[in-house]
Amino acid sequence: MEILILGGTALLGRAIAHAALDRGHAVTCVARGSLSAPNGATFISADRDDDNALALVASRSWAAVIDVSRQPGQVRRAVSDLSTRHWVFISSSNVYADFSTIEQDENAQLRPPFQGEVMEDMSTYGEAKVACENAIRASDSSATIVRSGLIGGPGDWSGRTGYWPWRFANPSGEDVIVPDDPDFPCALIDVRDLASWVITAAEQHLDATVNATGPTVPFHEVIATAARVTNSAAQPRAVPAAKLAELEIGSWMGPASLPLWIDDPAWRGFATLNTDRARVAGLVTRPLEDTLRDALAYENQRTEPRQAGLSDEQEQRVRAALDQASA
Template identity: 85%
Template sequence: MELLILGGTALLGRAVADAALEREHAVTCLARGSSSVPEGAAFIAADRDDDDGLASVSSRSWAAVVDVSRQPGQVRRAVRDLRTRHWVFISSSNVYADFSSIEQDENAPLLPPLQGEVMEDMSTYGEAKVACEGFVRAGDSSATIVRSGLIGGPGDWSGRTGYWPWRFAHPTGDDVIVPDDPDFPCAIIDVRDLASWVVTAAEQQLDATFNATGPTIPFHRVIAAAAQIANSAAQPRAVPAVTLAELEIGAWMGPASLPLWIDDPAWRGFATMNTDRARAAGLVTRSLEDTLRDTLAYENQRTEPRQAGLSDDEEQRVRAALDRNRT
């Protein structure tokens, strides 16, 4: 299969290229400014923001194209300019309009599509992905729309999936600061599992929309698995949400945050989706423990700053404040 990956140098795109090469497909990756693609893949440098940015690959006929873009204009031009039998577009759970309930399926209401071809910032990420989905569906080829949940595993630059095993492996005291919300519903999909299924979707030309994430699990199970994998003697120290807010500790991602948790009832189901359709079409996900174990190995050798979690100083500050209030 002649597979064109629009991307192929970052977390998911590179994993898709790896998975396709393992199955002996011919892989071409097109990206801007980086040739860091897996060995065996061809690389083409191009700027998709240019109107003719895909000219170098538009004369060929591809068995499938995989696109991870968040910019509607880029997707519109790709559908206009490329010849392929099948699209696989990586969308997001962010397209849904409401997250107050868990495990919604593909028929749940969506946000309105972004009006315009450029997403200026992440505040309209969901709307931009809805617009991208529309352009892919309007094309002449069959299409797999993959609404992915939180992507984790080795290479997760954000640190959302790696923070907890890393923190238990490198505690700053006798305990680890965690939110006091043990039943918060979590879900993670290992990037390698998602990538493998993306290649399957391209091979089988699956023509439908699919939610893709891991099973829904309570937050306390993530914490227990992280501690076990880290072989840590540190105990979780649960802190109420109101206290965390007073100490300026956020949720999900960003500086001074606690990943995989959101203190907002309207977003309680954000990480979860019903994935029955994708699993019936071949999606297989590995155990949480396997993902966290391999992610910890990545965290222990990473050099780039983590984009989620508490630094050592931040966790020590929280612990000291809790101890002062207790005395």
């Protein structure tokens, strides 16, 4: 197959390109920036905000086009300019309107579509992805809409999946600060598993909207797995959410945060999805242990700053406050 990837140089797009090449497909990647496509793929540098960005790939018909964009205008332009027998659009679980439900399926209520061409900031990310989905469905071709959950594993620049194994491997004290919410439902999908299944969907011309993430596991299992893959002697030290808030420690992502956890009942199901439809269609996910082990290997050689977790100084500040309160 001749596959066009609109992207192909960042975390997921690059993994998709690798998966396609490994199966013997011819791959062309269109992306902007300084990153290059994987060896074996044709790379075309273009800024998709430019009306003529797709001119070099618009004259041929593609067996499949895979798009990872979050900008409705870019997706509408791609649908208008390109010829393909099948689309695969990488959407997000952020399209859903409510996250209080655990493992909601593809029929759950969506956010209203974004009205406009350009999403200015991440506050309207879910709405923008809904608009992108609608643009893909308006094409004359079959389409796989992939509503992905949290993507992790090697290359996770955010550090959300790598933080916990890295922290157990590099403790700042005798224990590791964790939120006191052991049953919080967690789920993530290894980028390599998602990429492989995206190519399967393209090969099969799967015409469906499908959730894609890993199995739901309680937070304490994530922590235990992170400790196990590092053979760490450090023990988790559970801190109540109220105390973490008092100490200005956040959740999920960002400076001074504890990843994979959210202290809000309305968001308790955020990471989880019902993936029955995807698994029937061939999605296979590897054990969490393998993903965390490989995420740790990436953390050990990364050069860019981590976007989630606590620094040694931040964790020591929390530990000191707890020790002082109990003295």
